Amino acid sequence: MSDNLSELLGRKGVKENLFDKLGNVAKQDGTPTEDELAKLADEFLIGKANTFGTASFYDFLKPENKGKKAYVCNGTACVCAGTQEAVIDLLKNHFVLDEIGHMTCLGRCHENSAFHYGGNNYSGTAVNNLNRIIDSDNNLNQDIYNVKDNGAKILTQDFTNISEYYQPFKDALKKESSDVLEEIKTSNVRGRGGAGFPMGLKLEFCRNVKNDTKFIICNADEGDPGAYSDRYLLEHQPHAVLFGMLISGYVTHANYGILYIRAEYPEAVKIVQNAIDALETQGLIGESIDDSGFDFQFKIIQAQGSYICGEETALINSIEGQRPEVRVRPPFPAQKGLFNKPTTVNNVETLAALHYIISNGGQAWKSIGTERSSGTKLVSLDSFFNNPGMYEVEMGTPLSVVVNELGGGFKQDVKALQIGGPLGGLVPVSKINDLTIDFESFSKEGFLLGHASVVCVPSDFPIMKFIEHLFDFASYESCGKCFPCRLGTKRGQELSEKALTSDYKIDRALFADLLTTLEQGSLCAHGGGIPLPVRNAMQYFDDELKQYFN
Known part of the structure; x- marks a missing residue:
């Protein structure tokens, strides 16, 4: 990492963002031209090698992406389901092979046969309607999946209205920010992106660093094949995520919130932007919110196809417009993050938990789940289940309950479950009765809870x-x-x-x-x-x- 490069890339702030501009100039042909890369290098006072190095890394910016018109999901859930070769064959009736690219993953794991065309995602039987999809400007495939809970309905609760939903935020602004932080620490809510680090401590680290400029980043680069819990929250509960970012900003003294949303979730970008616009109309973002003296602004940055950006320091490099290489730590992002400023990065589900915690108190969340894994967890079930979908379960729930009762068992013979994404453990079906949905149980048995996405490996898959x-x-x-x-x-x-x-x-x-x-x-x-x-x-x-x- 170059401190000087980070400073140069941050001198225009987050609104005039190099990575954003790279994505915009790539839209027409699938990759920026050499002239466009040179102009951006001059604008940001960096070398042409820097802009080319960045553009050549990402799936949807690199020169090889030029001319791509359709993309087929090659995520683990779709691979194990064996649906994607048929999708490619049908797409080849409309496009030459060079016009077909790949995306990983589209978050349509509940029904597979997933592909992307014209800025929209499709799955299930949509591939049988390619003629209508190609000839129409409308998104003809709004996917539907089960959304249920087994107890505490927190992350899946129905949204009311902005005035009522954000009242706890207004109430928090009347309290000392240190007191609000203590409630988060009391809850012991742990990061839902995989690492399980206590959120309260992460926020406190950033709060304790003195700097006039700080950032809250929502890591919405949900790249784990099989996981679509973040997509659910972004598309169906966007205000839970925005609420969590506002509270995080208040307790850390940060005034900028950035949502880094993966390119594979185009619908989520539109829905979250609409939610931000609604907050602005209601005076809940901007300068001195509710006459509190607290300022906060949101910015959405759309990713361009790179799994490694789920790692927080690679994500920070990406936002800056650099190649998304992992940074050496220390220093940690709370000390030196985006544009060398103190930064806190949390995943979507972690941020969404704050509405309940701030509304009901940290102890209310702490009383749910287990001693070390408090609260609830979203679990994504793929198409091999009789009841695929999104399930909110209390931490400590037996995996057997998730598989057999909520998921309704398997549609066909399954020999293993990969839980927690490609870096998660491979759980043989013989171990299902030995695990509970919490960090400790999975760690003790030699697995990893991670995102809690479940991808089934059928018996006939080597x-x-x-x-x-x-x-x-x-x-x-x-x-x-x-x-x-x-x-x-x-x-x-x-x-x-x-x-x-x-x-x-x-x-x-x-x-x-x-x-x-x-x-x-x-x-x-x-x-x-x-x-x-x-x-x-x-x-x-x-x-x-x-x-x-x-």
Whole structure:
């Protein structure tokens, strides 16, 4: 990371944003031209190599994206469902192959057959209506999925109206910000993006750093295939997210809120912007909100296709307009984040929890769930369940209840569940009765709760093919900053593919060394996390895998 580059890219503030402008100039052809990159470099006083380096990293900015007209989801849920080859075949009736790209993932895991065209996402049976979709300006596929709870209805509660919903925020503005922060700390709400770090401490770290400019970032780059809980909140509960950002700004003395929303969720961008506009109309954003002296502004930045941007420092680099490479820590974002200013990054679901906490007090949230995993958690169930959809469950709920009662069991034979995204554990169905939905249970059993997305691996899907898919995903999405991840994930993919397509046998000792190097040598959880599901696979499916090893 270059401090000087961050300062240059931040001199115009968040409204005049290089990354935003790169996305805008790429819209027509799918990639910026050399002249456009040169003009932006001059405007922001940086080198042409910087703008080219940034544009060439992202799926939807890189030169290879030129001329792409349709995109097919290649997320794990769709891959395991086996629906995507048929989607590609049907799209080829309307587009040449070079006009078809990929997206990972569209968050349509509940029905698969997902693709993107004309700024909208489609799934399920929509692919059978391609003629109408291509000839119409209307989005003909508004997806519908189950949204239910098993107890406390918090994140899935019905929205009332702006005046009533934001009254707790107005009440909080009349209190000392330190007292409001104490309620968040009392709740012990932990990050829902995967790491499970206490939110109150994260906010306090930023609060304690003195600086006139601070940022609250909503990490809405929900890139874990199988997860669509953030998409649900952004599209159906946007005010819960905005409320959480306002409160976070108040307790940290931050005046700017940035929502970094992935390009794969175009509908979410429109819905959240409409919600922001409604707040502005009601005087709930801007200068001295409700005569409190607290100023706050929102800015949406649309991502351009990169899984690594889910890592908070890579996300910060992305917003600045740099390549989204992971930063070395310390310093942490709370000390030196966006444009070198104190920054707090929280994921969508974490922020959405604050409305209940501020409305009812920290102890009310703390009383739900378990001692160390308080509150509720959204769980995404994919298309292999009889009742796929979004379920809000109290922390500590048995996984068997989620699978068999809420999800209604499986439509066909399933041998494993990948829970928590591509870096999450691979849970054999034999372990379902041993787990509860909380951080401690999963950690104790050698898995990871993460986003709590559930992707089913059907009985006829080879585990070695699943391992190759994981390594391929990790290799493609690596930021390339550190050698272990950049090289190790590719080596894992090559070994897996070679074993699948030839008589080659993988040396177990060397493979174990590769996994250990990734775990211990990677700069962030991307390279460090991918060995977990691979080790799970080798532990629980050795009978199936032993033919590939010696």
